[in-house]
Amino acid sequence: MARAVTNNRKALNTAVAWLVGLLIFFPILWTVLTSFKTEAQAINDPPIFLFFDWTLENYAVVQERSDYLRFLWNSIIIAGGSTLLGIIIAVPAAWSMAFVPSRRTKDILLWMLSTKMLPAVGVLYPIYLLFIQLGLLDTRIGLTIVLMLINLPIIVWMLYTYFKEIPAEILEAARMDGASLREEILYVLTPMAVPGIASTILLNIILAWNEAFWTLNLTAVDAAPLTAFIASYSSPEGLFYAKLSAASTMAIAPILILGWFSQKQLVRGLTFGAVK
């Protein structure tokens, strides 16, 4: 029997859902609002919510003081590059784990995930030294590699889950039809896993875009992405809230827009396989 839900109950559910949604969204909303205030209004006590003199001054100052586009470009390269590199490595890895598992496959998957439980700062020193040795400090390629490695376990896990949903017989059929391993992965497996691969890509772009620990510690000027751009506005001499907010808004805007337009794909991908 379907569970009976009264209209009152439905209204309450809706109200609670909106409340929770707003609660989650509030810091972002506050940041965006603050970015249009003057510095004085930004730190006004009590805080001003909507009735202030809207100004674009902060954006002008931020753009004048630092080259937004250069940071943006670095973010795009690093987030996109690390995701692409990760996918290229993870597709064959997940293929082998899903379709030709060994007795150790489960352990390997868990071990890969366990690396995510290590606090990143624990390996900062060795990685920093390696970067100096290899001349990778403050380079986009260095950061791309590090972020790819950081997110690789998640990419492999997600793809593995999606691949597991694909019947092995279809891949065997491809093999019988004369497909080489490369053709089997390229023409049969990948197109069938497109929804899963797409959401994996999206999620990893978001993760890489927002990654702040390694991007702040391993870059200075040349490879600095938007996270460094934001951080440059929180200085020890005092916080310029309005300008910090403007910088933050500019930094999160691209990924927010990307996420907004792909939310359907993202939700479908994240719940893929939950219901047969």
Added chain:
Amino acid sequence: MGRIVLEKVKKAFGETLVIPPLDLEINDGEFVVFVGPSGCGKSTLLRLIAGLEDVTDGTILIDGSDATAVPPAKRGLAMVFQSYALYPHMSVRKNIAFPLRMAKLDQAEQNRRVEQAAEVLNLTDYLDRRPGQLSGGQRQRVAIGRAIVREPAAFLFDEPLSNLDAALRVGMRLEISELHERLSTTMIYVTHDQVEAMTMADKIVVLQSGVIEQVGSPLELYRAPRNRFVAGFIGSPRMNFLEGDEAAKFNAQAIGVRPEHIEASATQGNWAGKVGVSEHLGSDTFFHVHVKNWPEPITVRAGGEVDLHHGDDIYLTPDPERIHRFDAQGLRMG
């Protein structure tokens, strides 16, 4: 050409021996059916021939050359799977053309062959649909189409009809038989359904626990089963087995009589019993007869008109020419 020879082929998964060393010859153009109960290794054997599983030991020869280590893509065999295994993201046309595309045939030749196959299989109107938009029978035909376009040395069928309903199954059975008549290509067909085996095969291979119990034409197996297992597996309803005194009369450990080789009468016969369950099919009637002191009921086939019901007295007379005798090991005698 499609002559396949297995020499001492053995398969083990870890410690478990699935197929002990086994020899088998399949001649060019033959329709061979592997039949046996679930878990008898028939599908594994087919997958070994396909190359989807590696043999643990032994040799597989296809047209005289050693194919044991050749990957499935290069064996020149085509396979039809139980689940059809169509590519869901491709149209019917692309599904059928896939093996040709992999073989790098030019586009015109691909189209020609796809259209030819579609016509043979009545799929012309569906070429631009996706597999998801087709019925089970149509999907199975697409799978067959994908197999025939590449003109393989042999076709491998892995229980291709088990997912279809009964009426479709009979239709597809005929279609596959007709296909074999027309193409005269070697076909190896795996099924657990002895009716499919009997109706389609030139040669039946009966398997149990990875061991070949008997190889022969359907009628050879029906008339002269090599042992009790084959005798019980081939024929429907299954053969009646009797042990003890009745078997001793024939100087055997056990005797077997098929339901169709026993005469039923309401008045006289060798064995007296009472009718238990009776199944009236119209053309035939099957009586399950309880004979006093016998552990199991005897199944008897009678004409559709025999009018006996539950609890009635019945007399049975087996055809003495068609009694099968088995020794203590279950092997056929004389």
